[in-house]
Amino acid sequence: MRFVLSLIFVLALIGLFAFLLRRFGPPARFRRSGGRRLSVVEVQPIDARRRLVLVRRDDREHLLLLGIGQDLVVEAGIDATGRDFARHLPGEAP
Numbered sequence: 487m488r489f490v491l492s493l494i495f496v497l498a499l500i501g502l503f504a505f506l507l508r509r510f511g512p513p514a515r516f517r518r519s520g521g522r523r524l525s526v527v528e529v530q531p532i533d534a535r536r537r538l539v540l541v542r543r544d545d546r547e548h549l550l551l552l553g554i555g556q557d558l559v560v561e562a563g564i565d566a567t568g569r570d571f572a573r574h575l576p577g578e579a580p
Contacts, residue, residue, distance in 0.1 A: 542566055 527540040527547060536553040538560070547564040550557060 523544055525542050527542050529540075530538045532538060532551075536551060539550045539552055541548045541550060545566050546562075547566045548562045549560040549564065551560050
C-alpha cells in the first residue's frame with residue numbers, strides 16, 4: 487500500500503510539473519525566436535563521394551560541395567529571391 491501511494495505521489499508531481507511548464511513555458515533562452523532560419527533547399531549527387539548542397543539561411547542561399555575529406559563553399563550569399571540571377575542581353579540596360 488505504501489509503494490502504491492508513493493508511486494501515485496511521484497506521478498502527481500510529474501504531472502504538476504508538466505502542467506506548470508506548459509502553462510508558463512520554458513525560460514526565454516530556450517525558446518526559438520521566429521521560425522526556422524536554416525534549411526536544405528536541394529541536394530544533387532555528383533559522384534559516389536561528393537554532392538552539391540544548396541542551403542538557405544534567412545534570405546540567403548549558399549552552395550556547398552561536400553565530400554568525404556573536404557568541404558568547399560562554392561558560392562556564398564546568393565539572394566534567395568532570385569534577383570541576383572536576372573540575365574540581360576548584351577547592350578540591354580540592367
